[in-house]
Amino acid sequence: MSKETIIIVATVILFLIIFGLIAYFVNKKWTNKVKTVSEKYEKLNQLNKEYQKIFVIVNTHFKFEKTCTTKYQIDKINLFKFFCSNIADDFSYYDKLTENVLLNRKNQKTYQWMVENINSTVTKEKAKEVKVPYKTFVKIENKIFDKAILKPIVDVIIHCYATYTSPHGRNSYRKERYYGISDVKSAIDEINQQREYRQSKQYQRSLMTNSLRYDILKRDGFRCQICGATAADGVKLHVDHIVPIAKGGKTEPSNLRTLCDRCNSGKSDKIESD
Structure with a gap:
């Protein structure tokens, strides 16, 4: 590349840079004016x-x-x-x-x-x-x-x-x-x-499995927790919800107990009368 060509290219580049800077600052000035008014x-x-x-x-x-x-x-x-x-x-x-x-x-x-x-x-x-x-x-x-x-x-x-x-x-x-x-x-x-x-009654009832029922009977000594009767006394034992499901009770060990059929029936009558 000849010396003259280099000078021409450098001049063009310099011109473009100067033109670009002028355009940038003019546009910036115009933008500020537009933002203002x-x-x-x-x-x-x-x-x-x-x-x-x-x-x-x-x-x-x-x-x-x-x-x-x-x-x-x-x-x-x-x-x-x-x-x-x-x-x-x-x-x-x-x-x-x-x-x-x-x-x-x-x-x-x-x-x-x-x-x-x-x-x-x-x-x-x-x-x-x-x-x-x-x-x-x-x-x-x-x-x-x-x-x-x-x-x-x-x-x-x-x-x-x-x-x-x-x-x-x-x-x-x-x-x-x-x-x-x-x-x-x-x-x-x-x-x-x-x-x-x-939270539904259906779900709480589904939790009463045979395994859980047996665990509660065993925990309570296979004995009614109200009258103390056992199967040997000719009664049928049930696992009962202390707080009924209908009243918000849960099917969990702390809310379950063993009752005989007589006490369970008596409890149901009392709840219904309440």
């Missing part, structure tokens, strides 16, 4: 101040990891059940998270509608007054307006995965799925349904 931009800022107090800031990324100890375990793992178990372990947090994100979605619709109804009021005369070309003014106004629109958190990403590495690290296996707030809500709803069922 744009009613559209000002209205959005006022709206943002209001909605910054309404939109809830929450964490958006979570990770649930399961390290399997056997190949069979990773083959059989149900990632959604694993996902639900993690939600259940910190139920209150994820319940509140779901509430806040869904609230953000609802409020965003109103916010977006209000944003779309903010229109530019700039005129050619106004642009000329602040010494910014009209088309440039409109272009800059739209750019800073779009950039200032709030973007509330309306979803989350939960990375749920399971891994297994064989002995000596010869083989590695991985299962993964990504879940969003709709999946969290599904898990919350399912957990609530399970809790309601566990």
Whole structure:
């Protein structure tokens, strides 16, 4: 490359740098002027101040990891059940998270509608007054307006995965799925349904297994806890709920006792009369 060519190239590069700097500072000056006088931009800022107090800031990324100890375990793992178990372990947090994100979605619709109804009021005369070309003014106004629109958190990403590495690290296996707030809500709803069922009469009755019934009879010495009668006295022994299921009693050892058929019947009559 000749000396003359080098000089020409250097001159062009220098010119481009100078031109770029001038354009940058001119554009920056125009942008500041537009920010100062744009009613559209000002209205959005006022709206943002209001909605910054309404939109809830929450964490958006979570990770649930399961390290399997056997190949069979990773083959059989149900990632959604694993996902639900993690939600259940910190139920209150994820319940509140779901509430806040869904609230953000609802409020965003109103916010977006209000944003779309903010229109530019700039005129050619106004642009000329602040010494910014009209088309440039409109272009800059739209750019800073779009950039200032709030973007509330309306979803989350939960990375749920399971891994297994064989002995000596010869083989590695991985299962993964990504879940969003709709999946969290599904898990919350399912957990609530399970809790309601566990509180139900049907569930409490299902807990009275033959094994539990025998454990209570054995604990009580196969003897009625009111009159002391045993099967040798010709009575039939029952395992009774001290606080009846119908009144909120649970099928657990502390609420169970052995009664003979006579005492059990007498207790039932007394409860019904109460």
